[in-house]
Amino acid sequence: MTPQRAVHMVVPDGIRDPVRPSGGNTYDRRLCDDLVADGWTVCVRGVAGDWPRAGEAARRALEEALESMPDGSLVLVDGLVASGCPEVMVPASRRLRVVLLMHTPFGHPDGPSGPLEDEREVANAVAAVVTTSEWTRRWIIASYDLDPARVHVAHPGVDPSEPAVGSDRGRNLLCVGAVTPGKGHDLLLEALTGMADLDWRCVCVGALTKAPEFVDDLCRDIRSAGLEERFVLAGPRTGRQLEASYADADLLVLASRAETYGMVVTEALARALPVLAPRVGGVPEALGVTPDGRLPGLLLPPGDVAALGDSMRHWLSDPGLRQGLRDAAGRRRTDLRGWPETADRVADVLVGVAP
Numbered sequence: 001m002t003p004q005r006a007v008h009m010v011v012p013d014g015i016r017d018p019v020r021p022s023g024g025n026t027y028d029r030r031l032c033d034d035l036v037a038d039g040w041t042v043c044v045r046g047v048a049g050d051w052p053r054a055g056e057a058a059r060r061a062l063e064e065a066l067e068s069m070p071d072g073s074l075v076l077v078d079g080l081v082a083s084g085c086p087e088v089m090v091p092a093s094r095r096l097r098v099v100l101l102m103h104t105p106f107g108h109p110d111g112p113s114g115p116l117e118d119e120r121e122v123a124n125a126v127a128a129v130v131t132t133s134e135w136t137r138r139w140i141i142a143s144y145d146l147d148p149a150r151v152h153v154a155h156p157g158v159d160p161s162e163p164a165v166g167s168d169r170g171r172n173l174l175c176v177g178a179v180t181p182g183k184g185h186d187l188l189l190e191a192l193t194g195m196a197d198l199d200w201r202c203v204c205v206g207a208l209t210k211a212p213e214f215v216d217d218l219c220r221d222i223r224s225a226g227l228e229e230r231f232v233l234a235g236p237r238t239g240r241q242l243e244a245s246y247a248d249a250d251l252l253v254l255a256s257r258a259e260t261y262g263m264v265v266t267e268a269l270a271r272a273l274p275v276l277a278p279r280v281g282g283v284p285e286a287l288g289v290t291p292d293g294r295l296p297g298l299l300l301p302p303g304d305v306a307a308l309g310d311s312m313r314h315w316l317s318d319p320g321l322r323q324g325l326r327d328a329a330g331r332r333r334t335d336l337r338g339w340p341e342t343a344d345r346v347a348d349v350l351v352g353v354a355p
Contacts, residue, residue, distance in 0.1 A: 006041040007350055008069055010062070010077040013046035022178070023263045024103040027132065027156055027342075028078055031101075034343035052084035052106075059085055066092040072355040076101055076346070077126075083119040093125040097353050100126045101346075104260045105140055120144040127353040130154050130346055133261040133282030154346045155285070156263045157339030161243075163272040163330065166250040170315055170322045173202040174249035174273075176242075176264040177256070179233060180211040184255030184278075184303075185218055191255070191309035193225045198316050201230050202253065205237045205245050246271050250322070251315060252297075254278065255308060262286040269296055272333045274325035276311055278302035290331040297325060 011028045035042050045065045049058025062085060069075060072095075079102040082089050092098060106119045123129055123144050129151045131137045137151050166172055173192075177183040185204060192202060208215050215233070222231050237245055252268035254277040261282035265275050269287075275297035277283050287297055298315075300307045314321060 005039060006043075006074065007035070008043045008045060008073055008075045010045045010047060010065060010075060010081055012051050012078060012080055013048040023156070023261075024078065024080060026263065027103065028101075030157065030339045031343055031346060034339050035347060038340070038343055038347065040347065047081055049081075051080045054081075054084070059088060063088045063092075066096065069096060071095050072097060074350055074354050075099070076130075076350065079103060079105070079119070082126075083122050084115070086118045086121040086125070089122045090125040093122075093127070097355055098126040099349060099353060100129045102129055102131050102136065102140065105136065105143070107139075107143055116143070128152060128349050130349055131260075132156055133285050135282040135285060136260045152345070152349045154342050154349070155337055156261060156266065157337050157342040158263075158266040158270045159339070161267075161270045162247070163333070164247050164249055166248065166273075169199060170250040171200045172248055172250045173200055173253050173312070174245060174251070174268075175202060175204040175253050175255075176206060176245075176267070177254070178207040178210045179204065179215050179218065181214050182257050184257050186214075186221070187255040187257075187303065187305050187308060188253060189218065189221055189225070189227070189231055191305050191312060192231060193227065194309050195313055195316075196225075196227075198313065200312070200316060201232070203232045203234050203245060203249075205234050205242065207236045208233060246273065249273055251276055251312075253312065254283070256280060256283070257303060259283050265297075266336055269329055269332050270336055272326065272330040274298075274322075274329045276300070276308075276315065278304075288332060288335070290328050291335060292331070294324075294328040294331070296329040296332040 009032055032042050032044055047062050047065060062081060074097045076099045079100055082100055083106060100123060107116050123146055131153055134153055137153050140146060141148050141151055175188060179185050222228055252273050252275045256278055259281040265286035268275050275287055279299040280302045284299060289295055298311050300311055
């Protein structure tokens with residue numbers, strides 16, 4: 001077996017669990033599958049624990065997993081597992097060829113909670129770092145004083161999908177993401193509360209368990225506004241349910257306070273669905289432009305409820321705007337990266353650090 005074509009992949013336990021959908025789990029799962037499809041031998045090590053705030057048992061399990069690997073092994077470790085464990089990762093990086101896959105750094109407003117110094121120590125110890133956006137790459141180079149030559153980008157891919165059907169009047173709004181303060185559902189609700197005179201319905205697909213107090217407050221505000229039938233917290237959806245949600249939608253709406261990339265943006269564009277989102281982090285990268293330079297959506301100032309409301313009102317009231325953005329989203333749909341391209345980029349990094 002050629003060393004350059006074999007890799008150990010250390011990830012949080014449960015990346016294939018359908019009740020735990022997340023962008024990071026999807027990325028890890030698809031990366032593993034496409035590396036295998038490309039001829040790699042991939043040994044996946046799922047490590048249980050409440051990462052990155054894992055207890056001693058989880059840290060020991062990570063240490064044992066790494067200790068079981070022969071010297072010089074090529075190892076790709078998810079940052080959610082690695083970044084909070086410098087006492088494990090730094091010694092392991094002296095013996096193994098470790099590549100850190102960083103989805104969302106600790107210092108990012110929507111990222112996992114953990115000490116920046118721990119993540120800095122891990123990032124500087126490993127052989128290379130892979131990020132999921134150019135924005136994240138720039139952020140960690142500047143924040144952790146990393147050598148730019150060691151930090152690489154492998155954008156998330158997307159699967160080809162059928163164009164969304166939607167409605168004639170553009171009334172079906174879709175928001176996809178866990179209901180947390182970082183995703184800004186409260187801002188979206190505030191903006192839509194001022195638009196009760198227009199015909200719209202917003203379905204919010206995403207986990208309701210990550211920030212229970214925030215969800216409780218949001219539900220109270222929905223009831224106070226009398227929007228229980230129009231602003232719907234649908235909970236997590238996967239498979240056919242999620243596909244049906246995209247198929248029925250006219251516009252993907254995001255009000256995130258922060259994003260390192262925004263996989264739901266490209267998932268919407270893969271269905272020729274226009275996107276309304278804040279200009280934060282890697283969102284402009286995910287949105288991109290058509291081959292002739294048009295935006296397949298609208299980018300707004302982050303946290304600006306008035307701009308969010310005005311843009312949605314414009315969308316609902318202007319058939320010409322809707323048609324123009326739908327056309328642009330359809331053009332952008334043909335220019336999106338697939339998951340095999342993501343795997344190829346990561347494979348290039350792995351080969352570059354292999355012994």
